Amino acid sequence: MPLSSESAQKQLAARHRKSRMFKHLCAAITWSSVFLLAMLLVRVTMDGLGWLDWQFINSFPSRIPERAGIKSALVGTLWMIVMVAVIAIPIGVSAALYLEEFSKKGRLATLIEVNVANLAGVPSIVYGILGLAIFVRFFALERSLISGALTMSLLILPVIIIASREAIKMVPMSIRYAALSLGATRWQTTWAHVLPSAFPGIMTGVILALSRAIGETAPLILIGAASFMAFLPTGPMDSFTALPIQIYSWVSRPQREFHELAAAGILVLLAVLLLMNATAIYIRNRTEKRLK
Amino acid sequence: MAVVDTADAAADKKRAQEAVLDLQEVSVLYSGKAAVKKVSCTVWRNRITSIIGPSGCGKSTLLRSLNRMNDFVDGVTIEGKILFANQNLYGDEVDPVEVRRRIGMVFQKPNPFPKTIYNNISWGPSINGYSGSMDELVERSLQQAALWEEVKDRLQDSALNLSGGQQQRLCIARALAMEPQVLLMDEPCSALDPISTAHIEDLLFELQSRYTIVIVTHNMQQAARVSDYTAFMEMGHLIEFGETDQIFTRPEKKRTEEYVTGRFG
Numbered sequence: 072m073p074l075s076s077e078s079a080q081k082q083l084a085a086r087h088r089k090s091r092m093f094k095h096l097c098a099a100i101t102w103s104s105v106f107l108l109a110m111l112l113v114r115v116t117m118d119g120l121g122w123l124d125w126q127f128i129n130s131f132p133s134r135i136p137e138r139a140g141i142k143s144a145l146v147g148t149l150w151m152i153v154m155v156a157v158i159a160i161p162i163g164v165s166a167a168l169y170l171e172e173f174s175k176k177g178r179l180a181t182l183i184e185v186n187v188a189n190l191a192g193v194p195s196i197v198y199g200i201l202g203l204a205i206f207v208r209f210f211a212l213e214r215s216l217i218s219g220a221l222t223m224s225l226l227i228l229p230v231i232i233i234a235s236r237e238a239i240k241m242v243p244m245s246i247r248y249a250a251l252s253l254g255a256t257r258w259q260t261t262w263a264h265v266l267p268s269a270f271p272g273i274m275t276g277v278i279l280a281l282s283r284a285i286g287e288t289a290p291l292i293l294i295g296a297a298s299f300m301a302f303l304p305t306g307p308m309d310s311f312t313a314l315p316i317q318i319y320s321w322v323s324r325p326q327r328e329f330h331e332l333a334a335a336g337i338l339v340l341l342a343v344l345l346l347m348n349a350t351a352i353y354i355r356n357r358t359e360k361r362l363k
Numbered sequence: 364m365a366v367v368d369t370a371d372a373a374a375d376k377k378r379a380q381e382a383v384l385d386l387q388e389v390s391v392l393y394s395g396k397a398a399v400k401k402v403s404c405t406v407w408r409n410r411i412t413s414i415i416g417p418s419g420c421g422k423s424t425l426l427r428s429l430n431r432m433n434d435f436v437d438g439v440t441i442e443g444k445i446l447f448a449n450q451n452l453y454g455d456e457v458d459p460v461e462v463r464r465r466i467g468m469v470f471q472k473p474n475p476f477p478k479t480i481y482n483n484i485s486w487g488p489s490i491n492g493y494s495g496s497m498d499e500l501v502e503r504s505l506q507q508a509a510l511w512e513e514v515k516d517r518l519q520d521s522a523l524n525l526s527g528g529q530q531q532r533l534c535i536a537r538a539l540a541m542e543p544q545v546l547l548m549d550e551p552c553s554a555l556d557p558i559s560t561a562h563i564e565d566l567l568f569e570l571q572s573r574y575t576i577v578i579v580t581h582n583m584q585q586a587a588r589v590s591d592y593t594a595f596m597e598m599g600h601l602i603e604f605g606e607t608d609q610i611f612t613r614p615e616k617k618r619t620e621e622y623v624t625g626r627f628g
Contacts, residue, residue, distance in 0.1 A: 246476065246477075248435070249470070249537075252538070253541055254460055254541065255490055267477075
């Protein structure tokens, strides 16, 4: 028993058809990108898995593929992550807090906002040039871990600031008003209520930014990270190499064995990334639960 | 004997007539546009004063200017004087943080912190250097807000698990824990069901003996039921201010009469 006239039903059927088509289109786009990614992973795994063993992880690079390993690059990357996190997170989150909670909304704030957004889009190699000029040369920090970490921090600061601002914006005004109406200062309100509520969102942004930092190659090449290092850095002033640099240098060699080593290096890099993301998600879920 | 009685009554009367807030030609402007225009009236100690009027008449704006919550709105300016303990709230030497500590506020929608029930109450006093027994203060505040019996066994639960009406009473308890001289309430029942509303109204009677309350309400019956004094506002102007009985039964202005009898608004 139809509820409406024939023409109305036809029209409805056409609308349903359109809706279904759009759904399938979206699904096709999603799955094709997932498929591409999967292909890439399968290729890399097939090439690299054979080389991936403890010997590979625990050895320095070598001219002989069978003896070559990724130890110095892995340790260099771990150093980088920690140093970048220590430098970029406090600065980025503070800047976001200032812009959202403390600064007067006006022309200056808008100017800063536009600039930060633009900086996020600047190619990473430009940050490399900046790092070379400022940290390596001007501050004479040489081609050290600290130069690399500072350059990477500059690179990801805009991302951290933007993500943190979005997370801070999501905290309802009513929470701020509640705190302020109890005679809290702006800082007390921010520290006790805004920051904890925004924490999960900030974490997500920070992890995405750090993940970008450990995958970046161009700025590190520019500031002169070593591509062959047979010792481990012991402090921030030591020279260093990192996973992407090591992978890059292996890929650019003619022998097939080194290409497979590069694939194994990529697997290690992916593992580090996944580990970081998993940690972030774990921390985020825990804090979210506590807030509920 | 009779003389003493009279003296007591006179003292009572005098206390009753003590002004807590004295508004003198208060105007509130948003980016130069007046939302409240030259309002003058007095808030008396231990009395409930309600502000009524149609939507957008400036009643919430006026209320928020009483504890400087308008400071957080960009482009707001206040003209005129609001005297509290003989000091102009907007004077240069007055710290707005101090103002908000002594004049508490309850908002339209319950806004508990996403923390435990206990911490919702204890946070305000703790940041303001309260040194007594926190457990006692939390219990006393919850009792004053008529919430203690319902939550005493789950003080460490999240406040967000409470019902809307309970959350609003928690917000009242949170404000009371600061022992404010004045409690401002901005349509505290508008997001609540009738039973929760009745709870809050009962609570207002209880609180009246110890606190001075200013309540903004949409609901005229509520104003008539709970308040001692009523201010009727329209388009930013204070049309009439007086004892609630008089406003609702013998209003002096025609506009007031039309509004309270439900002919507009």
